[in-house]
């Protein structure tokens with residue numbers, strides 16, 4: 001919930017800043033005489049006007065008053081209507097659903113977590129492109145993670161490196177924050193602090209997620225001391241002013257974590273490329289992450305010896321023994337911080353990704369990933385307009401299974417587990433299995449290309 005509200009806050013900031021940006025853009029553009037009309041007259045379009053865009057070979061975009069409309073089917077941006085420039089192209093973006101049947105509408109944008117079966121923009125016309133934005137955990141909406149559903153979309157922006165706009169590094173501001181020594185504590189100091197602190201720290205308040213991390217950590221705690229500040233497996237209190245989940249990015253909180261030798265960086269779900277701040281935070285602080293999450297994490301680590309990657313098939317006791325050995329052996333521990341002390345990211349894949357991505361993270365000087373997603377779709381819509389004008393066949397975009405995928409969640413089965421009173425742990429597997437059926441039903445109903453009711457949907461889900 002807290003993450004959600006922080007995200008909403010960011011969303012609001014993005015909205016406000018992109019609104020200001022737009023106002024400024026409009027003023028500049030208007031002064032340059034490129035727009036013949038002001039923005040508020042733009043939404044008024046009809047078939048003839050769109051045809052005009054197609055047929056008038058000589059009209060350059062900015063001489064024309066007509067723009068394709070792109071409808072956010074999830075009200076993510078909250079913007080009832082605004083024109084955006086995307087390079088040389090312009091599109092009108094709106095959350096007004098009555099644009100579904102408007103002739104200027106060329107694309108629909110969906111936000112994964114809000115993607116709802118009960119009101120899809122059906123019927124879908126041949127020119128209606130669908131685009132999915134989903135950067136969050138699979139647990140927020142499992143049914144999108146199956147081929148029958150993901151392939152309904154033409155364009156994707158997801159955490160998968162295979163998507164059209166990969167958001168894998170969405171929680172990493174820059175290479176600089178990784179190599180920075182701002183929070184780094186020398187090992188002598190950490191060794192001194194070991195008199196009062198455990199070697200390992202864990203901070204989670206989203207308990208019993210699909211990765212089943214709490215059960216693993218509970219088992220690990222039998223073999224090595226872990227200070228656990230969050231609500232899950234809690235055994236140590238944070239200072240009162242840092243107890244709000246919004247304090248997770250505060251300096252005071254970072255300083256507490258930076259005192260430890262190891263941070264348990266356990267994702268809430270285990271899928272390739274699903275990497276969150278849980279990994280980047282310890283790397284930033286100069287604490288060795290003990291990572292459990294994306295099986296392909298080696299693709300993204302700053303160097304080949306910068307994190308201890310948990311093998312879920314090995315007993316936690318073995319990991320505990322390894323951590324204890326490193327705790328006693330300074331030289332060996334420091335091999336994991338070598339890259340940090342040299343301030344060098346040797347993973348060229350990560351370097352390239354950060355250099356080439358077109359969006360920034362909490363950076364007012366760069367577009368955010370939602371702007372870039374909107375423009376990707378806008379530019380693709382225009383690309384086909386231009387091809388049509390030249391008499392070329394339209395280009396076809398199609399999401400593929402690997403644009404959003406995650407294997408079924410697995411539970412650990414140690415002899416004993418935490419004294420839990422949460423049944424949540426047990427729902428993930430069945431909810432995943434149910435989502436496979438939902439995906440199949442959703443595809444069938446969507447391809448029928450008529451609107452359908454929730455009742456019809458559930459009837460279809462349970463039809464076999």
Ligand SMILES: *[C@@H]1O[C@H](CO)[C@@H](O)[C@H](O)[C@H]1NC(C)=O
Pocket residue numbers: 080096097098099102
């Ligand atoms: C949505 O768009 C329609 C035109 O397509 C317009 O009549 C209506 O007022 C708009 N709704 C809002 C809330 O702006």
Ligand SMILES: *[C@@H]1O[C@H](CO)[C@@H](O)[C@H](O)[C@H]1NC(C)=O
Pocket residue numbers: 304305346
């Ligand atoms: C790890 O990286 C270092 C330095 O970049 C390199 O010399 C070494 O061969 C790498 N080891 C492996 C196993 O990839």
Ligand SMILES: *[C@@H]1O[C@H](CO)[C@@H](O)[C@H](O)[C@H]1NC(C)=O
Pocket residue numbers: 126128129130151152153154384394395396397398
């Ligand atoms: C979008 O996807 C649909 C369904 O797969 C397909 O029929 C359509 O041709 C695609 N449109 C574009 C522009 O790629």
Ligand SMILES: *[C@@H]1O[C@H](CO)[C@@H](O)[C@H](O)[C@H]1NC(C)=O
Pocket residue numbers: 421
């Ligand atoms: C779980 O148990 C603890 C202590 O046994 C109690 O404080 C907590 O309220 C319980 N939670 C729920 C959801 O029942």
Ligand SMILES: *[C@@H]1O[C@H](CO)[C@@H](O)[C@H](O)[C@H]1NC(C)=O
Pocket residue numbers: 451452453
């Ligand atoms: C389906 O669309 C028709 C026509 O637009 C509308 O009258 C009807 O209420 C819709 N049905 C559902 C289930 O949304």
Ligand SMILES: CC(=O)N[C@H]1CO[C@H](CO)[C@@H](O)[C@@H]1O
Pocket residue numbers: 416417418419420421422423
């Ligand atoms: C480790 C442990 O005690 N797990 C229990 C958690 O709760 C479920 C029922 O909600 C039990 O089946 C588990 O054994």
